Amino acid sequence: MPNAPQSSIFPRMMSPPVPSAAHTSITLLVNGAPRTIPAGSTLGDLLRSLALDARLVVVEHNRVILRERAGYDTHVLAEGDTLEIVHFVGGG
């Protein structure tokens, strides 16, 4: 995302969404539901916005399992991406 601002993600996250501006936001399918986030967001940004601890979840991006958590903050998301965010729950 060469046009994405280089400053911290948080100011953009806090600003009100601009629904019609396709170039400033993208829509993903996250755990089966559409979710709109600022264009240029990384996977790390998304997890923080969802208040998820990256150490406790596993992410599959467009059917590819991401095994290296260290790469989350450089893993840029794109319009139409499909994400599955899973964790361990009780089971037998």
Add this chain to the structure above:
Amino acid sequence: MTTLASPSTTHTQPREQPLVIAGREFRSRLLAGTGKYVSNEVMVQAIAASGAEIVTVAVRRVNLDRTAEDGILFHLDPSRYFLLANTAGCTTAEDAIRYARLARAAGFNEWVKLEVIGDGDTLLPDTAGLIEATRTLAADGFQVLAYTNDDLITALRLEEAGAAAVMPLASPIGSGLGLLNPFSIRTIKRRLSVPVIVDAGVGTASDACLTMEQGVDGILMNTALAAASDPVRMAWAMRHAVDAGRLAYLAGRMPRREIAVPSSPTTGLLG
């Protein structure tokens, strides 16, 4: 006189061989599931009481609209227990492989309790899919513990496919019907080289004891603890039952006879 691996004494319980799966040793032969408890607090206490070292967990989507943290790792210390992820809910080999790989990416281990369910009513396995997934995952570096039915041929095929342990059921998952086919379980144990862990169906302590008396290497249970009126107390009962059944198996039971044999001397009776 037979020679025991470790001599029994009257003062201490004999120290038996550990359970070894894929080269890893465990002291407890009771494996515990973490599902269906009334609360996480009861789950944690029951599992501690059971003495289990291996605990199973399921892989599910994070609820993004959650009001509270529902991930099991908020409650269960992964440094204290060996986490064994399952593929519960999967009905195809492809799905099960995907879930297993997601679980591996969590970074705890490369083990999986493989389930490929063929029928929603009985939760019996799709044995063709199970064998296929076992072969793929074993080739991919997984230690596969395969949940299966009590069929010897399927168990043999799973071993051939590279399973690290085979886990035949005592009776259907969550049924609590106990050990329906002791002969099948004994036969599977006798014919396999990999550990045989009975998975599913025990309902109470006597079921667990009887199952261990067949000579199997361990039991995985969940509902028997979670659905007991007092799960923590049942966990203690199961812990003793698994232990007792193992000891009884190792001790070797007396022969069955169809006639009575007096235990007291038949001589020296009063005239």
